[in-house]
Amino acid sequence: MAQKPSIPKGTRDFSPAEMLRRNYIFDTIKGVFQLYGYLPIETPAMENLDTLLGKYGEEGDKLLFKILNSGDFLSKAQPDMLAAGDSAKLTGQISEKGLRYDLTVPFARFVVQHQSELNFPFKRYQIQPVWRADRPQRGRYREFFQCDVDVVGSDSLLNEVELIQIVDEVYQRLNIRVVVKLNNRKILAGIAEYIGAGDRLVDITVAIDKLDKIGAEKVNMELSERGLSAAAIEKLQPVLALQGSNEEKLELLSGLLAESEVGCKGIEEVKTVLDHCKDLALQSQVELDLTLARGLNYYTGAIFEVKALDVAIGSITGGGRYDDLTGIFGLKGVSGVGISFGxxxxxxxxxxxxxxxxxxETASQLLFVNFGEQEAAHALILAKRLRKEGIRCELYPDTAKMKKQMTYADKKGIRYVAIMGESELKEGVLTLKDMQSGEQKTVKPEEVQRLLQR
Incomplete structure (x- = not known):
C-alpha cells in the first residue's frame, strides 16, 4: 500500500469552510486598510539572502529558510568546507536566496528599488505568506500569513496614532477584545543608559522580549550570559516591574531617565501618541508596557503588540517605527512605521x-434542484438573474434523486433550496425550502431575491 502523503510540520491545509473564514479575516483587514488610504503591493516569496541576512538579529537569521542554488549546488562549494561541515560558511556557496521572514524588509527593498516611481509619504498594505524555521507549536507556524500596513517617508507621530486606530477598527469589526501594548525603543535605550549598559541595548531587548515566554528568572540568566553585570541586572528589575496607569508610569520614568536625552525623547513621543488616543475614544485599551521590546533590530521608535483578552495566545498584531531600514539598502533619511496582523x-x-x-459559513445561499433538462434550463436563467443582484446560488449539475441533492445542500450549509418541477413551471412559481426550519413556501421567481436578502 502506498504511504499516505503528508505536509511539512508547521504548515496547514485549509478546507473550503476554513478558507471562507480566512477570507473573511483578509477581507475585513483589507477593508480597513483601504479605509485609511493604503495601497496594495506584492513582493516575491523569495529574496536574495543578502537582502534578508543581518536585518533580524542573530535569532532571526537562524530562522531563515535558505533555498539551495539550482542545478549542481555543490559545484561551487570548497571541498575543505564540505569536509569540515561548516554550515555557516558553506551556506554562502550553495545558497543565494531565501524565503522571506517577514514583509517589512522586502518592503524596504521595494521602496529603495522603486523610489523614483513612488509618491511619498507612501502608504502600502501587503497580505502574503512568510516562512520561519521555528519550532512548531500552538499559535506558532513555519508558514503563515501576515497582513502588513506601513507608511514610509514621514516622521510624524500621527502615523503611529493612525496605526492604533486601524488596530482598533479591525478588532471591533472582528468582535475580538484586545489590549494594545505600546513602548518605545528610545525609552529602552534610556533604560540601558540608566542601568549603566548603554552599549548593550540589543542584548537587553533580545532577552526581555522573551519575558512572557520564559519568565523573569531565565531572562536574568540570559542577560548575565550576554555579559551584563549583576548590578545592571538588579537595577533593571524595578524598571520592568513599574505598575500603575500610563500617566503614572511616564511620570516615574521621567524621573529615572532625566539624565538620558534619548530616554526623554522616547517618553515625549509616547506621551504624544497616548494624548491623541485619548481624544479618539478608542474601544481598545492602549497600555504602556515597559517589558515590550520586540527583538527585531530595525526598530528605532514606537513599538506595538496586540494581545487578545479572551484567549491565551501570543501577540496577534505587532510592529513599530524603523528609521534606518531603507538606509541599509542605500536610501538614507526615509523613516517608516508599520504593523503586521497575524x-x-x-x-x-x-x-x-x-x-x-x-x-x-457558506459560499452559496440557494441551491436549485435539478429535475431534468427543461427544469435545469429555467433554473439557469433564474440563477443568472439572481447572481446579478448579488445572490450566491448554484444549480445541482446532475439529475439525481431528491434526497441526494438535499444532502448536498445540507452538508454544504446552503440555507435555501429552490424546487422547480413540472407543476411549478406550469404555474410560473417555485417552492422555496428553508433547510434550517424545514418550512416550505410557494413564491414567484421575482420574490426570491427579496426573501433571501431579508
Missing part, C-alpha cells in the same frame, strides 16, 4: 471564540 493567530482566536458571522 492572520493565522487571528484565525485561531476567532475559531476558539466562535465569532464568525453566520453568512461567512
Amino acid at each position: 492572520a493565522d493567530r487571528i484565525f485561531d482566536v476567532l475559531n476558539q471564540l466562535e465569532l464568525y458571522p453566520e453568512e461567512v
Whole structure:
C-alpha cells in the first residue's frame, strides 16, 4: 500500500469552510486598510539572502529558510568546507536566496528599488505568506500569513496614532477584545543608559522580549550570559516591574531617565501618541508596557503588540517605527512605521471564540434542484438573474434523486433550496425550502431575491 502523503510540520491545509473564514479575516483587514488610504503591493516569496541576512538579529537569521542554488549546488562549494561541515560558511556557496521572514524588509527593498516611481509619504498594505524555521507549536507556524500596513517617508507621530486606530477598527469589526501594548525603543535605550549598559541595548531587548515566554528568572540568566553585570541586572528589575496607569508610569520614568536625552525623547513621543488616543475614544485599551521590546533590530521608535483578552495566545498584531531600514539598502533619511496582523493567530482566536458571522459559513445561499433538462434550463436563467443582484446560488449539475441533492445542500450549509418541477413551471412559481426550519413556501421567481436578502 502506498504511504499516505503528508505536509511539512508547521504548515496547514485549509478546507473550503476554513478558507471562507480566512477570507473573511483578509477581507475585513483589507477593508480597513483601504479605509485609511493604503495601497496594495506584492513582493516575491523569495529574496536574495543578502537582502534578508543581518536585518533580524542573530535569532532571526537562524530562522531563515535558505533555498539551495539550482542545478549542481555543490559545484561551487570548497571541498575543505564540505569536509569540515561548516554550515555557516558553506551556506554562502550553495545558497543565494531565501524565503522571506517577514514583509517589512522586502518592503524596504521595494521602496529603495522603486523610489523614483513612488509618491511619498507612501502608504502600502501587503497580505502574503512568510516562512520561519521555528519550532512548531500552538499559535506558532513555519508558514503563515501576515497582513502588513506601513507608511514610509514621514516622521510624524500621527502615523503611529493612525496605526492604533486601524488596530482598533479591525478588532471591533472582528468582535475580538484586545489590549494594545505600546513602548518605545528610545525609552529602552534610556533604560540601558540608566542601568549603566548603554552599549548593550540589543542584548537587553533580545532577552526581555522573551519575558512572557520564559519568565523573569531565565531572562536574568540570559542577560548575565550576554555579559551584563549583576548590578545592571538588579537595577533593571524595578524598571520592568513599574505598575500603575500610563500617566503614572511616564511620570516615574521621567524621573529615572532625566539624565538620558534619548530616554526623554522616547517618553515625549509616547506621551504624544497616548494624548491623541485619548481624544479618539478608542474601544481598545492602549497600555504602556515597559517589558515590550520586540527583538527585531530595525526598530528605532514606537513599538506595538496586540494581545487578545479572551484567549491565551501570543501577540496577534505587532510592529513599530524603523528609521534606518531603507538606509541599509542605500536610501538614507526615509523613516517608516508599520504593523503586521497575524492572520493565522487571528484565525485561531476567532475559531476558539466562535465569532464568525453566520453568512461567512457558506459560499452559496440557494441551491436549485435539478429535475431534468427543461427544469435545469429555467433554473439557469433564474440563477443568472439572481447572481446579478448579488445572490450566491448554484444549480445541482446532475439529475439525481431528491434526497441526494438535499444532502448536498445540507452538508454544504446552503440555507435555501429552490424546487422547480413540472407543476411549478406550469404555474410560473417555485417552492422555496428553508433547510434550517424545514418550512416550505410557494413564491414567484421575482420574490426570491427579496426573501433571501431579508
